Amino acid sequence: MQSQAEEVVIGTDDQRIIDAASQFTDDIVMTSPDHASGTERLAEVLALKNWDENTIIVNVQGDEPLLAPAHIELLAEALKNNTKAGMVRLARPINNIAEVFDPNVVKVLMDHQGYTLYFSRAVLPWLRDSFTMQAVEQQEVKALTKEANWYRHIGMYAYRGTALQQYMTLQPCMLEKTESLEQLRVLYNGIGIHVSIVHEEPGHGVDVEADIEKVELLLKQQI
Numbered sequence: 001m002q003s004q005a006e007e008v009v010i011g012t013d014d015q016r017i018i019d020a021a022s023q024f025t026d027d028i029v030m031t032s033p034d035h036a037s038g039t040e041r042l043a044e045v046l047a048l049k050n051w052d053e054n055t056i057i058v059n060v061q062g063d064e065p066l067l068a069p070a071h072i073e074l075l076a077e078a079l080k081n082n083t084k085a086g087m088v089r090l091a092r093p094i095n096n097i098a099e100v101f102d103p104n105v106v107k108v109l110m111d112h113q114g115y116t117l118y119f120s121r122a123v124l125p126w127l128r129d130s131f132t133m134q135a136v137e138q139q140e141v142k143a144l145t146k147e148a149n150w151y152r153h154i155g156m157y158a159y160r161g162t163a164l165q166q167y168m169t170l171q172p173c174m175l176e177k178t179e180s181l182e183q184l185r186v187l188y189n190g191i192g193i194h195v196s197i198v199h200e201e202p203g204h205g206v207d208v209e210a211d212i213e214k215v216e217l218l219l220k221q222q223i
Helices: 015-021 038-048 069-081 097-101 133-137 161-167 174-179 183-188 211-222
Strands: 010-012 028-030 056-060 085-093 107-110 116-120 151-160 192-197
Touching: 010 015, 010 038, 015 028, 028 038, 038 056, 038 161, 038 183, 056 069, 056 161, 069 085, 069 151, 069 192, 085 107, 085 161, 085 183, 116 183, 116 192, 151 161, 151 192, 161 183, 174 183, 183 192
Parallel strands: 010 028, 085 192
Antiparallel strands: 056 151, 085 151, 107 116, 107 151
């Protein structure tokens, strides 16, 4: 609500979320429980709200409660400025070796214009000379090297309405299923994804159950 968004909508298939959200808003959409991803849910919201196909929709996922309003505005502006993109996402530099090898941290590779080459839970790029299998297996890789830059994908993105409509006509692809990353369906089918780099920490997300307690503590500190 603190961003410059023209409208803020909560889309969910869970009555518990509706009950909680109705305490502070009436703009809630009940969606199908059969969606395989947040992107599919977003496409249904687009249709139910009858938004124009040129509308820019920023998806703030429930597991990223500490994202700043500035990030919403950054995504919307990036989509306006990168006309070849149907979708934009955020990423930040990885600053420790544990994140590089953590499969819960999604890595993203970009070209020189900031357009995505690939998303993966694996180590991308892989430093052939530094990351020998023996060094990795024996946990001898202790620090980042200067030979490559790693970027961590942040779970927040924006779509053009046209790209959302196209997404719903596409079948899940092998890469999407293998990595369990819905954005790979977009890349696989030739829809451009631009990445905006942020250097400040956007706030702790909830990737695994252990993150819940950490995020709840941070939220209490903001009250």
